[in-house]
Amino acid sequence: MKETTVRKNLFNVGAILAGLAITFKYMFRKRPTIQYPSVKKQHAPRFHGLHELRRYDDAKERCIGCELCSSACPANAITVIGAENAPDARVSPGERHAARYEIDELRCIFCGMCEEACPTDAIVLTPRFEMADFRRGSFIYGKDRLLVPPDAGVGAAPDERPGGIPGDLGRVAKIKSTVDITEGYDATWRGEILKTQRKGLAG
């Protein structure tokens, strides 16, 4: 064997030892795994997830059945059928309300245009994202599943709730989020308003 070949082979032994050192070091590194179903990742406060239809403080529905969300929807996922309010049993404070409100969550692209279009802030996106089901039909969400229950209170919109995570998400992983939760996003004009609102909440 030539002298250079011997030297090269000896260097290879060094390379193997270096490789072993690397794998050994990795064994003691912090693993980035989040044990998903039991521990969940912190979402951005304005994460676009499942929709929610909100109510006013007196438990009346915010939706006035104007169908602006439906026409703003780029995926044609929203169907609204409006109806007149009966004067003695009002569903919403205005003249009209949504008799039917359906969102096909399989069509929805979670862009949030409905949120932007809504004149009464009735339709909002929550951070809920676990919608898996066995039948396509179950992805058409009607008022029964979209509307906040009256006894659940009226509360703030999802992105205005401190932390941005509703209680039903369970344990949240203690990892560094991509977004500063206390400061919130300020990518849009709404972010500015949110910051001031949240300052008020914290104080």
Add this chain to the structure above:
Amino acid sequence: MTALASVPLWLVVLVKSAILLLVVVTTFAYAMLAERKVLGWMQLRPGPNRVGPWGLMQPAADAAKLMLKEDLTPKTADPLIYRLAPFISLLTAFSVYAVIPFGSSASGTWAIGNVNAGILFILAITSIGVYGISLGGWASGSKYPLLGSVRATAQMISYELAMSLSFVGVLILAGTTSLDGIVSAQLRWWFFVPQFVGFIIYIITAVAETNRTPFDLVEAETELVGGFHTEYSGLRFGLFFIAEYVNMLTVSCIATLLFFGGWNAPFGITAVPGVVWFIAKVACFLFFYMWLRATLPRLRYDRLMAFGWKVLLPVATLNLMVTAAVVALR
């Protein structure tokens, strides 16, 4: 020994074998779990952790799954040999433990049988082990298993030679082929010090003998689907799997016995019983094999052969010659 004197020998051997079988199978189960855990940690994953606390019931879940799976025999297979092959592998893997001593006390050596030519017996039995893989691959009647078994045969021939030569150095120093005698000869110096080259050669050839990464060409997933066990399913696949891990345990035991002083306590710490030292040393070797698997990529086939014949065999021969000369001149 006085209490055992009245008990017939066959009963003693039977009970010892039953206990040992239980211990070896349990060790296999947890070695497998440990391997998956260690591989996971080295790849920044947690490893199996869903069945029981820290995934400790994972082996039981795996066993239940394998037993419930369908046992398929391909149409093109040779049915008798195809069904027999896993048992050849398993039988040879287990029968090595008939002569491996685990410790020593005043009443004798802790082994089923203390054979004079223990090391020769081990070499003979482990050489038969390749038949399980070769026949299994050949009898599957399918091309990938056939390629796997051809590789197994060639690999075994090229690495067994160097392995045997690395043993001979130890045998010359100890002056005996009895495993008990070899361990007692290491009271002063563990043989990995005077036989360092032999030890390195043994470690490398042992990886090749057990068909593990980086010498796992026999079951190279990326090239040969599953290698020799491609067509096997269910319990028969499980038997091959057990045989592979038991072989890994065997080579760890041999490395401990021949090069790391067996149950001799290091630094004269005799408060801890010898068996514990033996188990600890074997565990270190098992970890080392898992560590290797997490680190090294698979060798190319021609390089594997070239390395075996052109590097390991000459170095082993040279090591043997030097050892023999030193012992003769002393």
